[in-house]
Amino acid sequence: MSPVKEAPVHPIIVVPFESDTSPALLRRLAHLDVPERWRAVDRSAHAPHIVAVPGDDDDATDWTGAALVSARPGTAYLKIVDAVGDVRAAVAAVVAHARDQGLAQVKWEGWTASSEDAAAAGFTPMCPPLTPPDDATEPVAGDATGPAPGDTAGPATGYVRWLHDGVASEPPPNEPPYYGQTTHFTCGAVTALLAQAHAGTLPPEALDRRAELALWRDATNFLACEPVGLGVAVRRAWPSTSVTVHLDVDRPVLLDHLPDGEQEWRALLQRESRTQAAHLGVPVDARHLSLAAIRAALDRREHVLLLVSLAAMQGFDVPHWVLCHGVVPGAVVIEDPWASAAAGDTWVDAHLLPVADASLDGMATVSADRFRGAVRIGHAPEPAP
Template sequence: MPHPVPCAVPYAVVPYAPGAGPSAWPEELRRIAGPEVLERWGAVDRAPHAPRLVTVPGDGGWAAAALVTARPGTAYAKIVDAVGDVPAAARAVVAYAEERGLAQVVWEGWTVSGEDAAAAGFAPLRPPLPGGTGEPAGPRTGYVRWTAGEGVAEPAYYRQSTHFSCGAVTALLAQVRAGVVRPESLDREAELTLWRDATNFPACEPVGLGVAVRRRWPSSSVEVFLDTEEPVLLDHLDGDEREWRAVLQRASRADADRLGVPVHGRCLSLAELREAVEAPGRCRHVLLLVSLATMQGFDVPHWVLCHGAVPGAVVVEDPWFNTAAGETWVDAHLLPVADASLDAMSLLGGEVRVRGAVLIDGA
């Protein structure tokens, strides 16, 4: 999709006051933003995502403004809403993103029309698949504009229905993108059935996840990368609770050997990850285990699907988003994560840091 050449738009970045109600907003903003927009902006504490207002000056005040947020460690900016002169606000946010070297701007479809988004150079995002507990929270529509080139091909998005089934969902999303699984068959039954096959109770560790993928789809090439032979994801447990899960992990390694799933005892490098997802003519995906400490503020292991790359960032699908911080599916879908951030957040553990990944190659 060709991007309109942006006009030079003067803009200013104004701090956003987390939790501020509509009455606390500057008069310049209340003149151009409706009460329902300001109510939505102040309904949650967006502080974890560095909320800010990108404003465009006008006669006697602001001609336009946009509330902009983003997860830490990522390479995108999200427009929650643009108010006033909407085209000017969109141009200002795009300029803001380009000046900061961000790969992408996304726009939640609360108030913007498809026509106005297209006129600003934004393409519509695919609506998310119905989640296991109903439609994902957030707007029904969303839009994306890559700051350079065409970005990457867009997969389907599905939100995990539990706090522990992220590994199963990323594997299913990879197979949907590869054409092995029909999008309409990705539902809670499929999610929990694959999780049951892969789980180390309740988490999915890398070898068990790789084995479950091979069992479910024998024609798919699967490789596991894990730079330790010790049990993983058990630092929070001790005694018998740790030991019986370690037994299951040893059993998964025996299953991998029996099924011919390679378990490489080394770290998958970021360069290798990028090479895998960028390979021309191949449909390769990396299920990557990361900590949510950077993006969400709590050090919990979590699986994401790496499926593409742009300069300076790897593009992932995150099957979970934090509604308490104002996130919607637009934050978690087609998400560019800065290379250095992804490299750091995918090293997990205590004193000894390890990286776990599952590479799936085609059907």
């Protein structure tokens, strides 16, 4: 994308959005034809706010354009839900607001955005999800295997603009496809499939529910996918792929939520996964995987399946697999196969998601006993000529 010439931005008004307690704010926005969608869900966990552009007569109550903006906590982006009134002025105000915060990215849900307005503002369309938006998932409290099925009803389209050094910038190369997990326990399998699709090893059209469940079945520790079992399943599925498991504890993991009798046989399966890893030549690196090492792997165009807690981003202390696939200044770009419909979160949030380095470092220290687990996937060797 060529650099976008920035239009002058009028003074920006930023106010919190609380749909159930701000009737005066909504009345002020009424002449801008505010979508009912703004009040349809409780977005409070994602810091919703209005970014508005005042009129030329300096009347603070006369807004010519406004946007509803939100973002997952601990991340490096803002998301425009809708822009109303003078759409282009409102979007320019959001971009300026994001720059003021040193963020890496602005996204724009495609509910009402036109492709012409998006292009004029320097946004590019994101690849639509391979799974329909209403096939994504919701969390189960206390479940340590990942989120559970639900209804997200996300937009059909979404747009993104990357912000580096004061100008629009190309995103990390080779945008991966987006696929939302269709069960509450298949996040690990989905991230592995996304990594292979992004690397060109798996055709995107092959990433479907059959593939999702088949890989999960080979990797599962019932119901979770623990790091060693997931690494072994990836090597079995793609024997020529370089796979390294990173796990900085020498014991079974993801079992502390289960009663003792349930832990025992799953621990046995995890020990068997280590035996299989040794047999297949999958190294298990017991050193702590630093953020610097993750960024170095991504600079080499490798992929890192990273086990994180959703406590910071979503408010649920649930272990969950995400795919790390790119870097931008100050943040790692991930794919999250799950979005929280209840918080107004959609695939637009979860796709090409920049997470600040320090935040990701905290998220990736999992469980009360604080371990880090990951699967690093390298390139398959080039075929002999």
